[in-house]
Amino acid sequence: MYFHGTSKVNARGHLEIGGLDTVELAEQFGTPLYVYDVALIRERARGFKQTFENLGVTAQVAYASKAFSSIGMVQLVDEEGLSLDVVSGGELYTAIAAKFPVERIHFHGNNKSKEELEMALKYKIGCIVVDNFYELELLESVCESMDTNTKILLRVTPGVEAHTHEYITTGQADSKFGFDLQNGQAEKALTIALASSRMEVLGLHCHIGSQIFETAGFLIAAQKIFEKLNEWKESLAFESEVLNLGGGFGIRYTNEDQPLPAAQYVAEIIEEVQKQVEKYAMNMPEIWIEPGRSLVGDAGTTLYKVGSRKEVPNIRQYVAVDGGMSDNIRPALYQAKYEAVLANRALETTCETVSIAGKCCESGDMLIWDIPLPKPGSDDLLAVFCTGAYGYAMANNYNRIPRPPVVFVENGQAKLVVKRETYEDLIRMDLSIKEKINN
Ligand SMILES: Cc1ncc(COP(=O)(O)O)c(C=O)c1O
Numbered sequence: 001m002y003f004h005g006t007s008k009v010n011a012r013g014h015l016e017i018g019g020l021d022t023v024e025l026a027e028q029f030g031t032p033l034y035v036y037d038v039a040l041i042r043e044r045a046r047g048f049k050q051t052f053e054n055l056g057v058t059a060q061v062a063y064a065s066k067a068f069s070s071i072g073m074v075q076l077v078d079e080e081g082l083s084l085d086v087v088s089g090g091e092l093y094t095a096i097a098a099k100f101p102v103e104r105i106h107f108h109g110n111n112k113s114k115e116e117l118e119m120a121l122k123y124k125i126g127c128i129v130v131d132n133f134y135e136l137e138l139l140e141s142v143c144e145s146m147d148t149n150t151k152i153l154l155r156v157t158p159g160v161e162a163h164t165h166e167y168i169t170t171g172q173a174d175s176k177f178g179f180d181l182q183n184g185q186a187e188k189a190l191t192i193a194l195a196s197s198r199m200e201v202l203g204l205h206c207h208i209g210s211q212i213f214e215t216a217g218f219l220i221a222a223q224k225i226f227e228k229l230n231e232w233k234e235s236l237a238f239e240s241e242v243l244n245l246g247g248g249f250g251i252r253y254t255n256e257d258q259p260l261p262a263a264q265y266v267a268e269i270i271e272e273v274q275k276q277v278e279k280y281a282m283n284m285p286e287i288w289i290e291p292g293r294s295l296v297g298d299a300g301t302t303l304y305k306v307g308s309r310k311e312v313p314n315i316r317q318y319v320a321v322d323g324g325m326s327d328n329i330r331p332a333l334y335q336a337k338y339e340a341v342l343a344n345r346a347l348e349t350t351c352e353t354v355s356i357a358g359k360c361c362e363s364g365d366m367l368i369w370d371i372p373l374p375k376p377g378s379d380d381l382l383a384v385f386c387t388g389a390y391g392y393a394m395a396n397n398y399n400r401i402p403r404p405p406v407v408f409v410e411n412g413q414a415k416l417v418v419k420r421e422t423y424e425d426l427i428r429m430d431l432s433i434k435e436k437i438n439n
């Protein structure tokens with residue numbers, strides 16, 4: 001079994017994370033429970049920053065908070081001195097509530113509303129990543145009406161296909177995101193933005209996809225961007241102060257995944273950027289990246305209580321847990337694969353092959369197909385690894401299942417950072433048709 005970060009099996013044969021016995025964590029906080037290994041998040045954050053420092057490159061590492069946003073998480077990101085990428089008014093609100101330094105917030109999204117742009121301008125966040133012509137116009141008019149200015153990046157689509165699940169590729173020409181670099185849209189957008197007295201164009205942004213295992217896509221994207229920057233140096237007298245190459249660095253969920261070490265992704269990208277800078281005799285731009293999954297993915301583990309079993313003779317043993325697609329929709333959405341152990345019997349080696357079912361009324365609610373586990377029975381504790389990115393973030397209340405809590409563990413201490421939803425929370429927004437509705 002592959003253990004991430006501080007996870008290991010303790011003398012009682014139980015899975016331990018952050019120096020704490022997961023069986024005790026489950027007793028204290030209940031199940032399902034998301035457990036985050038804070039030391040591992042810090043290690044990943046420092047790793048990215050250190051790599052840039054070692055290369056002598058001025059950089060900003062912005063955590064893509066869509067991977068997992070909560071006040072505690074945003075505070076941790078601040079403690080580690082990273083910047084923050086938000087993609088909605090809700091993520092921005094969370095960052096503000098966490099008192100994250102506004103100048104290090106970057107705002108993304110392909111359909112930011114007027115209200116969201118007003119909020120970003122009101123808080124004077126570091127920069128807005130403009131995605132399309134509609135937004136360019138809207139931002140100009142919102143700046144005008146608030147009599148304010150903003151720094152922006154233009155999101156470009158370089159026409160690169162990242163080799164990953166089709167739902168999580170974003171850099172190909174036929175993408176809903178960004179200005180196409182090849183068909184003149186990006187140049188037109190830049191011309192408009194440069195003419196605006198309300199916007200200061202810091203540079204360009206691109207993000208080619210997620211869970212990527214090779215650097216080739218990033219390098220080709222950089223080459224295509226520099227080709228254009230070289231043209232625009234002359235035609236528009238534009239030099240990109242900042243080049244944001246997005247996130248997307250892959251992680252190991254199962255042994256089918258072979259990601260590069262984060263430092264290698266960064267080093268190879270920087271080498272290419274430096275080559276391009278030399279080739280076109282430009283100044284080295286400040287490099288920004290936006291890792292989400294690679295900062296928090298393998299730091300998260302979900303603990304579930306095992307409940308019912310169903311045998312389909314000669315075919316399959318279904319083992320059901322007390323969560324499922326409501327706390328982790330990735331298997332249903334992307335056929336994502338995970339590894340797991342029985343946290344209370346982690347040393348046992350005599351296994352049977354079982355399939356882990358969720359409790360939602362949906363045949364597709366399967367967390368793991370065909371995994372060897374030591375005969376899981378009711379009240380066993382199942383730990384599913386690598387659920388830190390896009391787990392809680394995409395959790396939902398399907399079947400009116402309350403979302404699980406999130407606990408941070410570090411050096412033998414547990415800190416609850418998101419409370420468990422209650423049934424009362426589930427009906428909090430509901431209104432009865434028996435009462436007079438005022439508005
Ligand atoms: C613009 C942007 N930046 C960063 C990310 C983070 O990606 P990942 O979690 O794969 O690092 C995403 C999500 O794919 C994104 O859309």
Ligand SMILES: N[C@@H](CCCC[NH3+])C(=O)O
Pocket residue numbers: 066168210211330334389390
């Ligand atoms: N939610 C996706 C990643 C999407 C990235 C957002 N641009 C996942 O779980 O893999």
